[in-house]
Amino acid sequence: MTNADGDPRHLDTLDRDLARYSNLETATSRVGRPMIGVGVSVLFVVVAGLAAMLLFGEANNLYIVVIAACLGAYMALNIGANDVANNMGPAVGANALSMGGAIAIAVIFESAGALVAGGDVVSTIAKGIIEPERMGTANVFVWAMMAALLSAALWVNLATWIGAPVSTTHSVVGGVMGAGIAAAGISAVSWGTMSGIAASWVISPVLGGAIAAFFLFVIESRITYRDDKIAAARTWVPILVGIMAGAFGTYLALKGLKQLVEIDLPMALLMGLFIAIVVWLVMIPVIRRQSAGLENRNKSLKVLFGIPLIVSAALLSFAHGANDVANAVGPLAAIVQVSQSGDFTSAFSIPFWVMIIGAFGISFGLFLFGPKLIRMVGSQITKLNPMRAYCVALSAAITVIVASALGLPVSSTHIAVGAVFGVGFYREWDAERRIRKARLAMPDRPQFAPEERRRRKLVRRSHFMTIIAAWVITVPTAAILSGTILFVVMSFTS
Known part of the structure; x- marks a missing residue:
């Protein structure tokens, strides 16, 4: 093809122009994507406020309930963007789930957990942190709850933006x-x-890191480093999957189903033991079929852990939805009850x-903002495969x-991320141990320089320090924000 002068160079010019338009479209879509998320988020917050307005059309303090509903919706968005990454990150990082599949599973099971088993009772005021009687009046209590909700949402929003999973x-x-x-x-x-x-x-x-490291040690010593890996897997993978099923059975009985039926720890442990035995027996022929024809190498073992890892991510999401939805709407529920009855000292x-x-x-x-933290937890702290991700999920x-048995308050975020760190640091320790062993066997072998050894660390120190710092300052930062917000609000309303 040529132009009227017989010169084909105009085609090259056309290709370059089309390439520029293509690059412009790509850049525009990347810039516009976050704006779409923000737009949908604002729309959801507005819809939550309108829903509250419709339900409380006759209330005298309608505007307070509407504002609280908007703040509760904003907090829920931030929990989805930050906290859910802990459940889905390991499975995505191990390539057991695609990002789209992880989001779909999490949306379904988080919602199911929240709606089916999430009717938690927020005792007096946020689990006994302060004495409600000391708040003076219902008006002060309501504004305090709104300040708490807004400060927590702002902090989680900031933590998500900097890439730090926080509690x-x-x-x-x-x-x-x-x-x-x-x-x-x-004194309150x-x-x-x-x-x-x-x-x-x-x-x-x-605790999360230690348990995850222990199970990784079991997998490596009993399966990965064996001469006949497939035969070892046929023995140990059913046991490991049974342990996981029993652990999740107990976990869901204690944390996810407590609103449907009252179950104490001994009963939950018995239920977990029964589930573990049944799943172990069922998995023996399943693993035997799955392992048939697999090559005797580590890559083949990943197939055997894929489905248990997906199931564990779904169960973690269900339990998370059942428990942590109260973080988003607990203060909102308190404000609604005070607005209806004036009582702010009861559950x-x-x-x-x-x-x-x-x-x-x-x-x-x-859906809108979760992929950033999912990638960070799943692949940017340390490299995960299905076996390591399995250890993280089981540890959670x-x-x-264990914490419930000891009566210790724990954070699911800290457990999951700590388990990822535990897996990474165990791998570093194991690699160093093997290097020392090889050095003793071959003293003349060339050694890595100190700078090269630091470069080969298996846990990203920058992420480690950022996350630890965010954890340490979460409570004081949220407290300072909340106190400042309440002080400003009370100055204008008094």
Whole structure:
């Protein structure tokens, strides 16, 4: 093809122009994508406020309930964007789930957990952090709850933006504490409860990391490093999947189904043991069929852990939705009850429409903003495969069970991320051990320079320091924000 002058160069010019338009479209879509998320989020918050307006059309303090509903929706969006990554990140990082599949599973099971088993009762005021009687009047209590909700949402939003998975529970606790101090003084805070929460900063990640590292040691010593890996897998994978099923059975009985039926720890453990035995027996022929014809190498083992990993991610999401929806809508439920009855000293049950806001908000937040934290937890802290991700998921369930037995308050975020760190640091330790062993066997072998050894670390230190710093400052930052917000609001309303 040529132009009228017989010169084909205009085609090259056309190709370059088309390439520029293509690049412009790509850049525009990348810039516009976050704006779409923000737009949908604002629309959801507005719809939540309108729903509250329709349900409380006759109330005298309608505007307070509408504002609280908008803040509850905003908090739910942030929980979905930040907290759910802990459940889905390992499965995505291990390539057991695609990003789209992970989001679909999480949306379904988070919503199911919130709506089916999430009718938690928010005792007096955010699990006994402060004494409601010290708040003085119902008006002060309502504004304190709104300040707590807004401060927690702002902090989680900031943490998501910088790429730090933080505890939404600790954010709410910090917000309630700060508002309580601003409203009633430092003596209104239950410092015994706060000391337990502070202890969980250390207990949760250390316990989660230790359990995950232990199971990775079991997998490597009993399967990965064996001469006949497939034969070893046929023996041990059914046992490991049975342990996971039993752990999740106990976990869901304790945490996910407590609103449907009252189950104490011994009964939950018996249920878990029964489930573990049944699943172990069922998995023996299943694993035998799956392993038929597999090559005797580590890559083949990944197939055997894929389905258990997907199921564990779904169960973690269900339990998370059942438990953490109260973080988003607990203060909102308190405000609704005070607005209806004027009572702010009794326990607050969560109305179903409030639960709907929490469930849909978590789902929207995950869908719109969750992939960033999912990638960070799943692949940017340390490299995960299905076996390592399995250890993280199993650790999350077992750590909650152990903490419940000991009466320790723990954070699901800290457990899951601590388990990822535990897997990574165990791999570093194991690699160093093998290098030392090889050095003793071959002393003349060339050694890596110190700079090269630091470069070969298996856990990203920058992420480690960022996340630890975010954990440490979560409660005080949320408290300062909440106290400041309440002080400003009370200055204008008094």
